[in-house]
Amino acid sequence: MKHSLIIVFGIGSLVSNFAFANAADLAKAKNCMACHSIDHKVVGPAFKDVAAKHTGEKEAENKLAQKVMKGGGGVWGGMAMPPNTNVTEAEAHTLVKWVLSLK
Numbered sequence: 001m002k003h004s005l006i007i008v009f010g011i012g013s014l015v016s017n018f019a020f021a022n023a024a025d026l027a028k029a030k031n032c033m034a035c036h037s038i039d040h041k042v043v044g045p046a047f048k049d050v051a052a053k054h055t056g057e058k059e060a061e062n063k064l065a066q067k068v069m070k071g072g073g074g075v076w077g078g079m080a081m082p083p084n085t086n087v088t089e090a091e092a093h094t095l096v097k098w099v100l101s102l103k
């Protein structure tokens with residue numbers, strides 16, 4: 001009994017760590033990190049600043065997922081983000097959920 005409980009908790013924390021590493025790896029694989037960093041501005045805004053700006057905003061996940069796929073500008077000043085045509089809608093949602101969770 002004791003042992004099976006330990007195994008259940010072990011698997012639980014493995015799964016949640018894996019989910020996190022996955023989105024971060026996806027961001028690297030999709031080249032997001034060429035223009036973004038988690039905590040400082042590169043070409044685009046720091047992902048932590050994006051999370052802070054859009055916290056509590058209605059439809060933030062949908063709007064940002066569309067923007068990741070189609071590109072766009074005018075929010076952060078300076079350059080616009082080009083379309084990321086290598087990202088599917090599902091991947092865009094995964095990436096945006098991850099970005100919005102960074103605070």
Ligand code: HEC
Nearest residue numbers: 030032035043044072073074075076077079080081084095
């Ligand atoms: C060529 C550089 C470049 C690449 C590659 C890039 N971005 Fe961006 N990103 C930008 C710039 C520049 C902005 C600021 C746009 C603006 O001011 O509205 C931005 C803005 C954003 C925003 C905030 C949009 C808003 O309205 O607040 C998110 C979220 C984002 N990028 C996610 C991603 C993700 C996810 C990827 C990878 C699939 C990615 N970006 C790839 C340059 C890039």
